[in-house]
Each structure stands twice: as C-alpha cells, then as structure tokens.
Amino acid sequence: MTDGEPSDFALLESWRDGDEGCGRVLFSRYFDSVYRFFRNKVDDAAEDLTQQTFMGLVQGKDRFRGEASFRTYLFTIARKRLYSYLRKAQRDQDAAPWGTSSVAELAGDLGLASPSRAVARHQEQRLLLLALRRLPVEMQVALELFYWEELTVTEIAEVLETPVGTVKSRLQRARARLDAEIGQLAESEDLRRSTMDDFGRWARELREVMGPPAGDDEPPADEDT
Numbered sequence: 419m420t421d422g423e424p425s426d427f428a429l430l431e432s433w434r435d436g437d438e439g440c441g442r443v444l445f446s447r448y449f450d451s452v453y454r455f456f457r458n459k460v461d462d463a464a465e466d467l468t469q470q471t472f473m474g475l476v477q478g479k480d481r482f483r484g485e486a487s488f489r490t491y492l493f494t495i496a497r498k499r500l501y502s503y504l505r506k507a508q509r510d511q512d513a514a515p516w517g518t519s520s521v522a523e524l525a526g527d528l529g530l531a532s533p534s535r536a537v538a539r540h541q542e543q544r545l546l547l548l549a550l551r552r553l554p555v556e557m558q559v560a561l562e563l564f565y566w567e568e569l570t571v572t573e574i575a576e577v578l579e580t581p582v583g584t585v586k587s588r589l590q591r592a593r594a595r596l597d598a599e600i601g602q603l604a605e606s607e608d609l610r611r612s613t614m615d616d617f618g619r620w621a622r623e624l625r626e627v628m629g630p631p632a633g634d635d636e637p638p639a640d641e642d643t
Contacts, residue, residue: 426488434476445472448492451567453630455496458547459521459558460503465630467503471496489569490576497559497577504555516555525551541605542613542620543627549599557592564589565621566628 424432426444433441452471456464474495486494501516504524550558556578563569563577575585597614604610613620 430475430488441472441476444475448472448489450629451489452492452496454566454625454628455493455562456500457628457630458550458562459500459555463503467496467499470499474499486576487573489567490573493563493567493569493577494579500559501555516559518554520552520554521558522548522551524555539623539627540620541609542616543624545600545603545609545613546617546620546624548603549596552599552603553592553595557588557595560585560588561592561596566625 424440424443426447429440429444433444449468449472453464453468456467460467471492475492504516504521550561553561560574560578563574564571569577571585571589572582574589575582578585580588600613601610604613
C-alpha cells in the first residue's frame with residue numbers, strides 16, 4: 419500500500435457498507451497470502467476456504483473492534499476456518515488436536531492431496547513442504563506465518579490467541595521438530611544438508627511457489643450478511 423491509498427480497515431468498512439469495489443481491492447491485496455495459508459494444509463479446499471475467509475471479514479463486523487492489525491484479524495479468521503474444516507476428520511467433534519495431530523495424519527480421513535509434488539521446483543522445496551505437513555497443525559501454522567508471511571511473534575500470538583511466551587517456545591520447538599522431520603524424510607545426506615544449510619532461501623522461495631495458480635484470484639461471490 420502506498421501513500422494516498424485507502425487503508426485496509428477503510429476498505430473493509432466501505433465493503434461492509436456495500437461498496438463491492440473496495441472488497442475487490444482488499445481481496446487483491448491479500449488473496450495470495452490467504453490462499454498460501456491454506457494450500458500446504460488443505461490444497462483441494464484452499465480456494466473455497468479462502469473465499470470463506472474473506473466473507474468472514476464482512477460477516478464478523480460486529481465482533482471486531484479494530485484492536486488488532488488487519489493481517490492478524492484476517493489470519494485469525496483463516497485459522498478458525500482451517501480448524502473447522504480439519505475437525506471433520508475427528509471422530510470426537512469436540513476435540514481440538516491441533517497441538518498433537520498433523521495435516522499428514524488427518525489427510526487420509528479427509529481425502530486431502532499434498533501439493534508438494536505439483537508445486538515444488540526443487541527437491542529441497544518438496545522436502546520442506548512434506549516436513550511441514552508432518553508437524554502438529556499449530557506448529558505448522560506458526561512456522562508458516564513466521565517464515566512466509568513474516569508476522570512477528572506478537573502477531574502470531576494474536577492469530578493463535580495464545581500468550582507471546584508460549585508462541586516463542588512453540589516456534590523454537592517447531593523448528594527443532596521440523597529439522598528432525600527433514601532428517602527422517604531426506605533421501606540422502608546431501609539432500610538433508612543442502613536443505614538445512616540454505617533453509618532461509620528455500621523458505622523464501624516457497625512463499626512464491628505456494629501462491630495461487632493463475633486464474634484463481636477471483637473475488638468472493640456476493641452473499642447476504
């Protein structure tokens with residue numbers, strides 16, 4: 419956003435008041451980020467959940483007081499949509515297994531496909547994507563928000579509705595767990611080493627790789643709210 423352009427919150431308020439053009443502008447600003455949030459977790463449902471997330475911005479107008487940044491508000495809605503979708507895989511519908519269960523474990527029950535083979539341009543990228551999917555969901559969410567969306571620890575804590583200290587320790591544990599998963603999944607020591615030694619590069623490149631396929635960035639259909 420450059421000087422003179424309306425803020426995210428101004429666009430949101432205008433959209434809520436019926437200005438569809440403002441909704442399209444807001445959608446174009448954040449569609450890639452939200453789609454990327456879902457893609458390595460629930461690839462087949464990523465587009466639908468992205469649409470639901472943006473409609474949630476409008477439908478949740480009475481629950482938001484502007485106390486958080488727009489991005490944290492947006493990703494909080496996305497996280498809740500994700501958890502609701504994944505909960506369908508649980509026999510106990512009231513369970514919240516996000517601290518222990520991984521997307522890879524839930525994928526079979528939900529019939530989810532991994533996007534890893536389709537989008538990864540290098541072996542290191544594919545290895546990193548697969549390793550991320552084997553982390554407990556909360557760890558995967560935290561790491562991807564940190565490395566791909568460059569949210570601060572405080573912002574991630576707001577998205578997860580968790581104390582900052584807890585998020586700090588979770589990120590540390592998540593990175594250690596990720597390193598271990600990479601070690602287990604790597605087909606060779608050379609691949610493990612090249613992935614770990616240049617981790618920052620692969621993480622940055624994946625941010626672009628995990629964006630939406632061309633033609634998928636259509637704004638959500640109008641709904642009565």
